[in-house]
Amino acid sequence: MFEIKWLWQNLEGNRARYIVALCLSVVGSSLTIVNPYISQRIVDTFIAGDHAGENLATGRGLLIALCLGMIGFSLLRTGLAYFTTMQYEISSQNMMYNIRIYLYNKIQGQDRDYYDRNRTGDLMTKMTGDLDMVRHSMAWIFKTIIESLTIFLAAVIYFLTIDVKLTLWMLILSPPIFVVAFIFAKKVRPMYIDLRERLSQLNTTTQENISGNRVVKAFAREEFEIAKFTEKNVNYAVANKKAALVWLDYFPYLETFAQGFNVVLMLAGGYYVMEGRITFGEFTAFSSLIWAVSNPMRNIGIIINDIQRFFASLSKIVDIYYARPAIANDHNPVERRRYEGRIEFDHVRFKYDNATVLDDVSFTIEPGETIAIMGATGSGKTSLINLIPRFYDVAAGRVLVDGRDVRELELDELRGNIGMATQDVLLFSDTIDGNIAYGDPDLPEEDAKAYAALAAAHDFIVKMPEGYDTVVGERGVGLSGGQKQRIALARALAVQRPILILDDTTSAVDLETEEHIQRSLRDLEYPCTKIIIAQRVSTTAQADRILILEGGRLIEEGTHAELLAKRGYYYDVFMLQNEGIGRQVTVNGQE
Numbered sequence: 344m345f346e347i348k349w350l351w352q353n354l355e356g357n358r359a360r361y362i363v364a365l366c367l368s369v370v371g372s373s374l375t376i377v378n379p380y381i382s383q384r385i386v387d388t389f390i391a392g393d394h395a396g397e398n399l400a401t402g403r404g405l406l407i408a409l410c411l412g413m414i415g416f417s418l419l420r421t422g423l424a425y426f427t428t429m430q431y432e433i434s435s436q437n438m439m440y441n442i443r444i445y446l447y448n449k450i451q452g453q454d455r456d457y458y459d460r461n462r463t464g465d466l467m468t469k470m471t472g473d474l475d476m477v478r479h480s481m482a483w484i485f486k487t488i489i490e491s492l493t494i495f496l497a498a499v500i501y502f503l504t505i506d507v508k509l510t511l512w513m514l515i516l517s518p519p520i521f522v523v524a525f526i527f528a529k530k531v532r533p534m535y536i537d538l539r540e541r542l543s544q545l546n547t548t549t550q551e552n553i554s555g556n557r558v559v560k561a562f563a564r565e566e567f568e569i570a571k572f573t574e575k576n577v578n579y580a581v582a583n584k585k586a587a588l589v590w591l592d593y594f595p596y597l598e599t600f601a602q603g604f605n606v607v608l609m610l611a612g613g614y615y616v617m618e619g620r621i622t623f624g625e626f627t628a629f630s631s632l633i634w635a636v637s638n639p640m641r642n643i644g645i646i647i648n649d650i651q652r653f654f655a656s657l658s659k660i661v662d663i664y665y666a667r668p669a670i671a672n673d674h675n676p677v678e679r680r681r682y683e684g685r686i687e688f689d690h691v692r693f694k695y696d697n698a699t700v701l702d703d704v705s706f707t708i709e710p711g712e713t714i715a716i717m718g719a720t721g722s723g724k725t726s727l728i729n730l731i732p733r734f735y736d737v738a739a740g741r742v743l744v745d746g747r748d749v750r751e752l753e754l755d756e757l758r759g760n761i762g763m764a765t766q767d768v769l770l771f772s773d774t775i776d777g778n779i780a781y782g783d784p785d786l787p788e789e790d791a792k793a794y795a796a797l798a799a800a801h802d803f804i805v806k807m808p809e810g811y812d813t814v815v816g817e818r819g820v821g822l823s824g825g826q827k828q829r830i831a832l833a834r835a836l837a838v839q840r841p842i843l844i845l846d847d848t849t850s851a852v853d854l855e856t857e858e859h860i861q862r863s864l865r866d867l868e869y870p871c872t873k874i875i876i877a878q879r880v881s882t883t884a885q886a887d888r889i890l891i892l893e894g895g896r897l898i899e900e901g902t903h904a905e906l907l908a909k910r911g912y913y914y915d916v917f918m919l920q921n922e923g924i925g926r927q928v929t930v931n932g933q934e
């Protein structure tokens with residue numbers, strides 16, 4: 344089976360330990376029959392045998408040896424069980440440690456498309472609950488299966504050596520138990536898959552609610568969110584109960600059959616003792632080992648239960664394990680070059696699934712040029728810049744950096760040549776200094792301050808209680824939108840890359856601050872091609888060239904003056920922003 348093969352592969356380094364644990368389980372479980380055998384000897388020799396009284400008088404030594412043997416074997420089994428469990432724990436923990444690292448790297452290595460498609464809560468469930476279920480199975484469920492099976496077989500073999508007929512009577516109940524367990528397993532499997540899905544939905548809702556709590560509060564939607572959570576919670580609880588009830592439906596049958604072993608033993612065993620076919624000691628051995636036959640049967644439902652959960656979780660983990668990103672980063676340790684910063688879009692078409700977002704876009708940016716991109720919301724600006732670091736691949740055409748198709752470039756090298764401040768600013772829970780130096784952990788504090796000053800962030804940072812050592816909360820909590828943008832800009836500048844991409848980075852800052860940032864960008868001390876997405880004409884006017892996107896197509900291209908003279912989209916925006924209130928400008932630029 345594929346999943347088991349996968350587990351085996353991942354057990355590498357711990358296989359020997361795990362196999363030792365399995366073997367010890369078999370040995371330890373086989374020893375279960377020793378004490379019933381000794382009991383049988385004691386009963387037949389010293390209690391119920393024909394010469395019991397005589398033996399008791401003459402063979403005390405043997406009796407003491409047998410009693411000590413029983414105690415010794417009990418201690419041996421306990422010690423063995425302790426040692427065996429330890430081996431299971433160590434090997435399964437080690438295996439999970441390795442898988443967790445691998446999965447984490449795998450998730451890190453996925454492309455943007457993967458993150459578009461997968462919910463955070465679902466990925467978190469896979470990395471925590473599902474992994475732990477698999478570990479639990481390796482350490483406990485497989486152990487239980489092996490031990491139950493060994494004890495069952497050892498008992499049956501021992502019974503057969505005593506009396507075949509009575510053993511067959513004992514096993515008469517096994518087929519119906521197997522049939523009941525099989526029907527149960529078939530019925531419950533889809534339920535566990537569903538249960539696992541509902542848990543993931545519950546986690547996703549919880550995660551979204553916690554990370555989006557500020558929006559929830561802003562819209563006073565707590566009750567709605569509580570209702571949404573309650574719905575998922577109820578769904579999960581209902582699915583859980585449904586699965587448990589299915590188990591309960593079958594439990595009475597399994598339990599009745601398991602109890603039936605005692606009845607069969609009493610009737611058939613008692614009859615054979617009276618007939619003299621078996622001794623009383625042998626009857627005692629059957630009686631003291633009956634649990635070894637009935638318990639595995641009784642537990643079969645629970646084991647099937649756990650195995651279903653195990654497979655439901657394992658298949659989710661294997662999904663991540665084998666997910667292959669369309670844009671893979673091999674992290675080849677090639678010598679990384681510094682690019683000149685020439686960018687070319689050659690008849691680029693791009694789509695998300697089937698929706699075309701960019702169509703036949705062509706332009707060239709020379710090294711050191713500053714290009715502004717403008718266009719209505721949803722016109723494809725962010726999608727366009729995402730193609731340069733190859734977050735997505737084009738559907739047709741080519742994106743070239745320094746004359747080479749980005750698909751031919753080593754990804755780390757390509758991305759290592761781009762500094763980026765994204766529209767949705769994400770800061771880490773770290774100090775402000777740590778956030779600015781995120782792309783270059785060796786950045787001296789003085790340099791971090793210098794870049795913060797260029798990004799017009801220094802003044803507000805020094806006013807904070809602990810200055811650059813102030814820890815900002817998750818996603819930059821505690822800072823205003825404009826402050827976050829400026830720290831993100833400082834972070835992008837600090838890596839000193841030859842290509843700088845700013846996606847609406849100054850949208851939340853005032854005009855005076857923006858003017859300061861524009862000056863800084865113009866006077867950067869390192870050579871750099873700049874691509875700036877902006878909505879304000881005050882920003883775009885400073886660029887060497889402006890590209891206008893509309894519905895995924897490049898409709899205008901030129902300098903500020905050229906585009907004004909053209910009296911198209913750019914002119915309209917210019918007029919709207921400059922003449923402002925009260926003036927209505929249509930798309931055609933007419934009032």
Ligand SMILES: Nc1ncnc2c1ncn2[C@@H]1O[C@H](COP(=O)(O)OP(=O)(O)OP(=O)(O)O)[C@@H](O)[C@H]1O
Nearest residue numbers: 459695700718719720721722723724725726727766
């Ligand atoms: N991950 C995605 N999956 C599917 N469609 C997407 C995705 N990201 C964006 N889109 C769609 O692509 C189109 C272009 O989006 P894009 O973000 O590039 O526009 P934009 O010009 O940057 O907009 P804005 O100015 O609002 O940031 C939109 O119609 C958007 O709905």
